[in-house]
Amino acid sequence: LAKTTQPISMDSYEGQEVNITCSHNNIATNDYITWYQQFPSQGPRFIIQGYKTKVTNEVASLFIPADRKSSTLSLPRVSLSDTAVYYCLVVLNRDDKIIFGKGTRLHILP
Amino acid sequence: DVKVTQSSRYLVKRTGEKVFLECVQDMDHENMFWYRQDPGLGLRLIYFSYDVKMKEKGDIPEGYSVSREKKERFSLILESASTNQTSMYLCASSPLSGGSGANVLTFGAGSRLTVL
Numbered sequence: 001l002a003k004t005t006q007p008i009s010m011d012s013y014e015g016q017e018v019n020i021t022c023s024h025n026n027i028a029t030n031d032y033i034t035w036y037q038q039f040p041s042q043g044p045r046f047i048i049q050g051y052k053t054k055v056t057n058e059v060a061s062l063f064i065p066a067d068r069k070s071s072t073l074s075l076p077r078v079s080l081s082d083t084a085v086y087y088c089l090v091v092l093n094r095d096d097k098i099i100f101g102k103g104t105r106l107h108i109l110p
Numbered sequence: 111d112v113k114v115t116q117s118s119r120y121l122v123k124r125t126g127e128k129v130f131l132e133c134v135q136d137m138d139h140e141n142m143f144w145y146r147q148d149p150g151l152g153l154r155l156i157y158f159s160y161d162v163k164m165k166e167k168g169d170i171p172e173g174y175s176v177s178r179e180k181k182e183r184f185s186l187i188l189e190s191a192s193t194n195q196t197s198m199y200l201c202a203s204s205p206l207s208g209g210s211g212a213n214v215l216t217f218g219a220g221s222r223l224t225v226l
Contacts, residue, residue, distance in 0.1 A: 046216070
């Protein structure tokens with residue numbers, strides 16, 4: 001069964017860079033790594049996706065090492081509004097069964 | 111600019127009632143999903159569908175059924191609601207699989223169901 005492992009929670013301070021690492025040891029050759037952000041009482045929203053090396057957009061960066069068994073979401077200079085749950089997603093099944101892990105609850109402190 | 115619409119934001123039902131949760135997407139996506147979310151348990155997949163009239167069980171299908179008569183609409187049905195089905199229900203859609211797009215889900219705002 002598909003499985004990703006992330007820290008349950010993290011705290012950081014405003015203005016800091018935050019890195020959240022996800023382990024996905026059984027990732028398949030063609031699988032992409034996708035990250036979502038969820039605020040309370042809302043559905044998750046897509047923030048970034050990558051296959052290898054590094055991807056950057058206006059929200060975050062995603063670092064993927066050569067073996068692709070893990071990935072790191074990097075949020076530059078976080079603010080209070082970045083307090084949310086962050087999910088790492090890797091589709092490991094060919095039948096498109098998309099399974100989310102429990103996510104990382106990020107709490108930004110002033 | 112709403113792309114995945116869930117019909118009810120909040121519902122209160124009684125044990126034994128039949129409950130319908132409706133979800134409509136306007137992005138012409140092939141895949142649609144129903145998740146439930148409970149504190150400490152994350153998002154759990156109930157059912158998904160990759161085509162009209164097709165459905166596949168997720169991790170926790172017991173007590174639920176689904177219907178997909180049209181591409182844009184995916185309904186979740188609780189035949190006889192129970193208190194342990196009190197939860198936040200989230201609908202999502204994504205494009206056809208075979209590439210990176212299948213992992214990019216667009217979620218609705220959620221439907222919070224309370225069963226008394």
